[in-house]
Amino acid sequence: MNFNIEIPASKNELIELLSEYKNKKYRIGAGCTDLIMELRKKPEDDLTVINISQINDEDFNNIKLSNNKIVIGANTNVVKICTNNEVVTNFPTLKEAAQNLASNQIRQVATIGGNICTASPSGDLICALMALKANLEIIDFAGNKRSVSILEFYKGVRITDLKKSEFLSSIEIDLNKVNPKNMYSGFIKIGTRKSMECSVVSLAYHIQLNENYKVISAGLAFGASAPTVIFAYDACDFLINKNITELKNNEIDEFANHILKYASPIDDLRATAWYRKQVLFNISKSILEEFSKTN
Amino acid sequence: MLKKRKLNIIGTPVPKHDGKIRVSGQAVYGHDINLTGMLYGAILRTEHPSAIIEKIDISEALKLEGVECIITADDIDVNNISYKRDHPILKKGEVNCIRDEIAAVAATSKEVAQNAIKLIRVEYKIRKGIYDPIEALEESSPQINKFISGKYKNKNTAEVFKYSHGNIEEEKKKSIVNVSRRFTLPRVTHACMGTSNITAHFDKLSGKLVLYSSTQVPFLYQRDMAHALKMNPSDIRIIQPVIGGGFGSKLDMYPFEPICALLSIKTGKPVQIIYSRQEEFIASPTRQPMIIDIACGADKDGNFTYRDIKIIKDNGAYTSWGATTPFVIMQAFSSLYQVKACKFEATAVYTNNVFAGSFRGYGNPQATFALERIIDLLADKLKISKAEIRLKNANYKNEITGQGLHYETCGHIECLEKVISESNFYNKKNTENGRFRKGIGLASMLHVGGGAKIYRSDGCGTTLKIDPYGYCTIITGSNEIGQGSETVLAMIASEELGIELSKIKVINTDTDIKPWDVGVHASRTSFVAGNSLLGAINILKDKLNNKAKQLLNTENSDFIYQNGMIAIENANEALALDKVVREMHFSEPSELAIASYFYEPLSQFQNKEFKGNVSGTYAFASQAIEVKVDTYTGNIEITNVHTAQDVGKVLNPLLLDGQIHGGILQGIGYAISEEMIYEEGKLLNPNFHNYKLLTASDVPNIHFYPIETNDKQGPYGAKGVGEAPLIPTAAAIANAVCDALDIEVLELPLTPERVLKAINFKK
Structure with missing residues (x-):
């Protein structure tokens, strides 16, 4: 090497x-x-x-609040993400994904931009950022800027929209429409170990509710079960305008199926496709079941 | 005025002697050795697990600048290695497993050595390999290892162990319940943090060879190396650098070690070989995988009646210590819990897989898993409590088992009672029906606790000296491999001689200096080396006492040694220890404050039927492990581990805790996550990414209850503790998972996928 x-x-x-x-x-x-x-x-x-x-650049290496957005410099390390107050308060899904990434040692040096651009199908931060419908700001060799939604960024296994001579500059996430107590957000990582683990299946959810538990916005993404991390559009649509506390068992199953239908996992050393599908279905269900239990 | 105190140092949490240099990065591991003019060695291994070698072409590699030497089997005059002498150092004509060594290079840099390896061209004729030991036993299978004599009828049988006691047919008649199962145990590896390494330095002028080696058994290694290289053992000096983990992996000599010596002999320069992590996974020994068929019975009162065991062990292509694990396995089956009759047969079978060596527990985790699983099944059939059946059949003090093991002390019942009460076992009934299910499992273990007499000697020598300044040097035959033996020995010397720990040095790394010892294995070091040191201390104290008597003009020789002073209890006059030593040295008749002692445990050789009291003492442990299983994902969360262990006497609670925690985590890995995955003899996961060694964040709540039985054979009553903590862990976890889910567990590890499949199968 x-x-x-x-x-x-x-x-x-x-x-x-x-x-x-x-x-x-x-x-x-x-x-x-x-x-x-x-x-x-x-x-x-x-x-x-x-x-x-x-690179010594305040914006590139840190997290800032600006105009109803949180802007995360691409060079921000993972520790900063899981300890930043704005992230912790507004985007639990991202905080939890960051907190469970690799190990404490790796989180000190690994960056959010690296996780995004490595484009691993099991990228944990990618998954959370998809659920948050983040936008990516990209700069090219001439200094020109462009913006692309993370939902449009992945083109295939480890292939991104990033062209040669471009780099990822920052990640922008819109602040929530609702206040944090009406938000249901988290990240589920499935693997064998508690650290140094690459997700076998992962699921990020970021759901905003009104005062009556009606869903007004939903973001759901899963990892490690398709060539890229996948945003489950239909599962999000399914939830919109539904009262999340009143879902029946068959509706919860239908919701999980709306996620599962996007999955096309493979067998590999870490798990079989069978396992990934089973677990993706089960943990999808668990999001809604757990909500009913805790609220 | 000095007053007798019971114990000052023993039993206190003294930090590790070598802790500071290890955590500050100053420890010199084999990887840090850099000798003047040193070359770097690399090994070419086969691409195919079973093939004829048609041609080896080293010409291109030889042309590479910086390459000083390349050897193949044709260039060396050596003997085969392994205790069965069935393992050629470099392979000629054929290869039989994926780690097989074909050629080796010595070059001026690691990069050149690696590049040269890539330039060696080998032409293979690929054969169909045999990876299933049952298939290897079929008549039609070809002979895999050509170096064995025809001792056994079947050409692929490497070793057979048979044992029995009692009348099994009679006991079957008395049984009202019978259970039989087949259990399959995986191949796992030690995963030492320090990869395998060796530096060899042959001096052409003297004809002497110095090896900087991480071996656990320097004196056996010296002998094995001499046999391999056709040298005189005393011309080989073994120096042990700081060792980055042993766990049994360094109990045998493997080809890379004589290969490194040969490269040094050929070039006349020092040569170093260090494994990469991938190489460590592929080419270091493993735990022995096994298929265990077991049938057991119990009578109407719940007494165990018989055990009938047949084991097939995948020996791999050559033999290492893994083949001899039945020595220990049969003890678990014959003597863990009382059992009236036992019949045991274990066969090691050659295959084209990699071979197994020794690994902490030495077959006992496999045996204990099978036995403790079946005890739960017997209890279920008898409809009695899993705790009761164990307590009823537990081993007891002064028991002599069917195999002849004599438990002069025995904490088995106390261990069981402790974990049963502390875990609140009887009230932990699984009643939940939701996503998460809780369960609890019990298991015990028996292991040698005072060495194991398998070689001609199970002894250890010590030379002890005190210098004229009152500092003490312990020259011990035993080795430090991270387990803390240096610390324990220093504590013993400090306790007995009243010398502070900072004035005690332990010399234990050089075969040219230290006296003989059989090596670090069988949880024996504190017991054997501790007793050996105590023997030397007694001799030295006699000498010091005599001088003190003379100096104090007294006939009383009942001296107390404390704080660097020697005195009769409550007497006004005390002598400084260093002064007594100086008086010995410098006044007539001059004498050194030095003593040597060789300790040989009172244990016996077993006879041809494997009967006899093989260890100085025996260790017992019980674990009650609580789990919470996620039925959505199959993940097992270990919520609490209650472990009670008969350690004889706690010598150092801090180091003991370290052994317990490390052992239990290793046991959990064996139970739920670790597995070497092979396809047609090739390892698919030679990395920590896919070999799921657990990490510090996976350590569960561990509640440890040491049980002190004060065995009179042990130093201060202590027994060996090193291997025990991991032995019952997988069994207890499997029992807990079965309790939680009401499923059958027939194989390890209980990966999330296996658990989820079992749940779905049940549905």
């Missing part, structure tokens, strides 16, 4: 480098917790790693 390293100190230097490397092989690395593993497995010749971890 041999590669050259470039270490930009600012976003502008990164943009310059991207311009310089337009026709050369490069990879962007921040925490490098996935990248090094990948390069060890599949070394590439003449590769340059652009290490963005030293």
Whole structure:
């Protein structure tokens, strides 16, 4: 595993480098917790790693509140995400996904941008950000900005909409329409270990209710059961305008089936497709069952 | 004035002697050794688990700059290794498992060595391998290992162990319930944090070989290495760097070690081989996988009547210590709980899988799993409590078992009673019907606690000296592999000689210096090395007492050693220990404050029927484990582990707790998560990503209750503790899961998927 390293100190230097490397092989690395593993497995010749971890940029490395949005710099590490007050209060699904990612050591260096751009079908932060319908701000080598919904960002197994010479700059999430006590939000991660685990199945949910428990907005996404993380549109639509406390068993099953129908898991060492489907169905049900129990 | 106190140091939580250097990164592991002019070795392993080697072409690799030496089987004059001598160091003509070594390179850097390995061209003729031991026993199967003599009728049988006591047919007649099952146990690995490593330095001028090796058994290793290399054992010096985990994995010598020595002998330069993590998974030994057929019975009062056991062990392509685990397995079946008759047969069968070595528990976790599962099934059939049936049949003090094990002390009943009451076992009935189901399971274990007489000697030597400044040096035959033996030995010396711990040094890493010891295994070190040290202390104290008598002009020799002083109790006059030592050295007749002692446990060899009192003492433990199973996902949450262990006497509660916690987590891994997954002899998960070794965040609530039975054989009454904590864990968890879900568990590990399948099957 041999590669050259470039270490930009600012976003502008990164943009310059991207311009310089337009026709050369490069990879962007921040925490490098996935990248090094990948390069060890599949070394590439003449590769340059652009290490963005030293970029000194307040916006790129932190979480900010602006205009009814939370803006998370792509270079923000996972620890900051699970301890940030705005995230903890407004987006429990993201906080829980971050809190259960890998291990404490890895969370110190792994970044949200890295998790998004690695595009793993089991990416935990991706899953939560989909449930939150986040938008991604992308910058190219000329400094041009564009915005894309995370729901449109994934094109296939580990393939994203990010073009060569572009980088992910920040993630924006709209603040909730309702106050936090009317929100039902969380993240379910299924695996064998409590840490250092790659999800076998994951499910993120972010549901906003009115005072009478009627669903006014829903985001549901699952991971590790399809070529990409998947947003379950029909399951969201199914919930809209329903009273979440009055669902009957057959409706709960129908809801779970609206999620399951998007799944196309494979057999691998960690689990069979059979297991993934069973569990995805069961945990989908559990969201609504648990709500009834606790409210 | 000195006053006798019972114990000052023993029983107190002294932190590990080597703790500071380990946590501060200053410990020198084998991986940190860097000798002048050292070369780096790498090994080419086969691509196919079963194949004819048609051609090996090293010409391209030899051209690579920095390559100093390449060896294949044709370049070396060596003997086969393993206790059966059925394992060639480098393979010639054929390969028989995926870890087989074909060639080795020594080069000026790791990268060059690795690149050279890639340039060696091997032409194979691939054969159909045999990966199922039952298939290997079929007449039509070809012979896999060609180096064994025809001791057994079947050509793929490596080893057979048979044992029996009592009249099994009579006991069957007395039984009103009978249960039989087949249990299948997986292949798991030690996963030491420090990967396998060795540095060899052959000096051409003297013809002597120095090996920096992580072996657990330096003196046996010296002998095995000498046999392999056709050298004189005394020309080989073994130095042990700090060892990053043993757990039994370093109890045997494996090919990479003589290979490294050979590369050094050929080049005349030091050579180092360090495994990558992937290599560690592929090419270090494993726990022995087994298929256990067991039939048991009980009479109308719930007394165990008989056990009839047949085991098939997948031996892999060569033999290592895994094949001999029946020594321990048969003890569990013959002597854990009282049983009137027992018939046991275990067969190790060659296959094209990798071979198994020894692993903490040495077959006992497998045996205990089968036995304790079937005890639950017997209780169910008898409709009596799972606690009652165990208490009724538990082992007791002064029992001599059918196999001849003599329990001079025995905490089995106390262990059971303790975990039953502390876990509130009788009131933990599973009544829930929702998503989460709770259950509780019980299991016990019996293990040697005072060494195991399997070699000609199970002893340990000690040389002890006190210098003229009052510092003490313990030169012990025993080894430190992280278990804390240095600390315990220093505590014993401190206790007996009244020397503070910071003035005690333990020398234990060099075969040229230290006296003989059989090695770290069988939970024996504190017991055997502790007794050996106590023997040396007694001799040295006689010498010191004599000098003190002379200096104090007294006939009384009942001295107390405390705080660096020697004195008669309540006397006004006390002598500084260092002064007594100086007087010994420097006044006529001059004498050193030095003593040597060799301790051999009172245990016996077993006879040909495997009967005899094989250990100095025996350890017992019981666990009651509570689980909460998620029927939606199959995940098992271990909510509480209650463990009581007959440790004889607590020497150091801190280190003991470490053994308990580590052992239990290893046992939980065996129960619910760890499994080496093979397809046609190839390991599919040689990494921590897919080999689910548990982490610190998976440690459950562990409630530990040490039971002190004060065995007169042990130092201060102590017994071996190292292996016991993990032995009953998988059995107790499986029993708890069955209690929670009312399912059958016939194999491990209980992965979420297996559990969910069992739940669905039941529906």
